[in-house]
Amino acid sequence: MKVAIVTANAPHPFGPYSQAVKSGNCIYVSGQRPVHPENGTMPEGVVNQAKQVLKNIESILQEAGAGMEHVLKVNIYLADLNDFAAVNEVYANVFHEPYPARTTIGAVLRGILVEMDVVAELPNAE
Numbered sequence: 567m568k569v570a571i572v573t574a575n576a577p578h579p580f581g582p583y584s585q586a587v588k589s590g591n592c593i594y595v596s597g598q599r600p601v602h603p604e605n606g607t608m609p610e611g612v613v614n615q616a617k618q619v620l621k622n623i624e625s626i627l628q629e630a631g632a633g634m635e636h637v638l639k640v641n642i643y644l645a646d647l648n649d650f651a652a653v654n655e656v657y658a659n660v661f662h663e664p665y666p667a668r669t670t671i672g673a674v675l676r677g678i679l680v681e682m683d684v685v686a687e688l689p690n691a692e
Contacts, residue, residue, distance in 0.1 A: 575625035577601040586626045588688070593630045597643065597683040598622040612649040612679040616656040619682050624660075632686050637666045639685040643673040653680055 571586035577599060579585060586595040600608050600615035603625070609618055624634055640661075642653060650670060666684070675681055 571595075571626055571630045573625050573629035575603055575629070576622040577603050577606075586630060588630050591688050591690075592638075593627060593632055593636075593686045593688065595623055595626050595684045595686070597641075597681045598626070599678055599681055608678065612644075612646075613652050613656055615679045616653045616682075619680055620656065620660050623682060623684055627684075627686055630686075630688070632688055634660055635662075636686040636689055637661065637684045638687055640666050640668045641683050642668065642670040643675060643681040644670060645673065645675045645679045647672045649679060 568587045568589040570584040571588055571593065573585065576585055579596065583596050586593050598619045599622075600618040601622070602608070602618060603622065609615055620634075627633055627636065640657075642657075644650065644653065647670075673681070
């Protein structure tokens with residue numbers, strides 16, 4: 567059975583998808599944009615955008631009953647792969663050993679610099 571996860575503390579989807587879906591012991595968080603959920607603004611620069619994306623992901627995980635320490639897999643999409651090192655620094659301040667599995671992909675992101683999606687395990691499943 568799948569259950570949609572919805573929180574006002576992350577941007578609402580632009581289309582027919584959920585912020586996240588919980589199924590079994592896993593939470594699948596949709597790609598998050600660097601949009602502030604309260605006012606719809608987007609920060610300048612890849613570092614600030616990465617921080618906002620991770621805040622949005624954290625809010626969704628909290629709504630589902632998990633935290634960033636429960637993330638198993640991260641996909642990072644960068645408009646410019648030259649931003650890899652800057653985003654990696656932000657990432658390293660959020661995730662700690664054992665680190666999640668990760669993929670970084672160059673992508674056309676329509677006006678944003680970074681997007682991320684994650685898969686996490688519910689804490690009671692450990």
